[in-house]
Amino acid sequence: MLDLTTVVDTVELEQILTLQQQNLVQNIDEIEMQTQGFVTMIHNIDVLQRMHDLAPSVIAKDNGRVVGYALVMLRECRELFPPLEPMFKNFDNLEYRDRPLNDYRFYVMGQVCIDKQYRRTGLFDQLYKKHKEIYENRFDFIMTEVSTRNQRSLRAHERVGFEILNTYSDELDEWAVILWNWK
Numbered sequence: 001m002l003d004l005t006t007v008v009d010t011v012e013l014e015q016i017l018t019l020q021q022q023n024l025v026q027n028i029d030e031i032e033m034q035t036q037g038f039v040t041m042i043h044n045i046d047v048l049q050r051m052h053d054l055a056p057s058v059i060a061k062d063n064g065r066v067v068g069y070a071l072v073m074l075r076e077c078r079e080l081f082p083p084l085e086p087m088f089k090n091f092d093n094l095e096y097r098d099r100p101l102n103d104y105r106f107y108v109m110g111q112v113c114i115d116k117q118y119r120r121t122g123l124f125d126q127l128y129k130k131h132k133e134i135y136e137n138r139f140d141f142i143m144t145e146v147s148t149r150n151q152r153s154l155r156a157h158e159r160v161g162f163e164i165l166n167t168y169s170d171e172l173d174e175w176a177v178i179l180w181n182w183k
Ligand SMILES: CC(C)(COP(=O)(O)OP(=O)(O)OC[C@H]1O[C@@H](n2cnc3c(N)ncnc32)[C@H](O)[C@@H]1OP(=O)(O)O)[C@@H](O)C(=O)NCCC(=O)NCCS
Pocket: 023, 036, 037, 038, 039, 111, 112, 113, 114, 115, 118, 119, 120, 121, 122, 123, 124, 125, 145, 146, 147, 150, 152, 153, 155, 156
């Protein structure tokens, strides 16, 4: 049975990196990229550990192996992970419901990925349900961004309840900036 939980040790962080490698845009072919989705950002164990020290990420485990993850990245991590600086810069200029976005209590879902064999099972929704369960008292909502080329991920996020706030481009891609207001 799948265990929906939060990270507790380094082995799990390493397993997250393994799953990440398997789904990196440069490690899969064009058809897989278009149909299954892909991840762009590469973390390392040190960054994951420091993110974890601030707030543990949500994972799904099957028989002791991480088969899905949805990372928690607090805004305090901004300096920790420079590839996401364009995202945070974009946040600085955004408004939500007539107030500056940065006035709200939110965190970033840093990356979501599900092992191929566990897709189309409802696990995606469960990962986010767990986020809500753990973090809804401390935060108003979750932000994240998804490549506009990743239609599978965009559809799944929309189903959970994410809305698009804006779209912008940086040197890596064009991103849909999305927000899930779980109140
Ligand atoms: C993006 C990703 C996390 C989405 O997870 P998923 O399990 O594939 O997504 P879904 O839950 O939407 O499942 C895909 C389809 O199965 C359907 N489905 C979901 N749960 C189901 C269930 N229990 N039974 C039958 N079908 C189901 C969904 O409705 C969806 O249908 P659609 O494509 O017609 O909309 C996953 O595909 C993935 O890890 N891809 C590679 C990495 C990636 O793209 N990460 C996101 C970066 S932003």
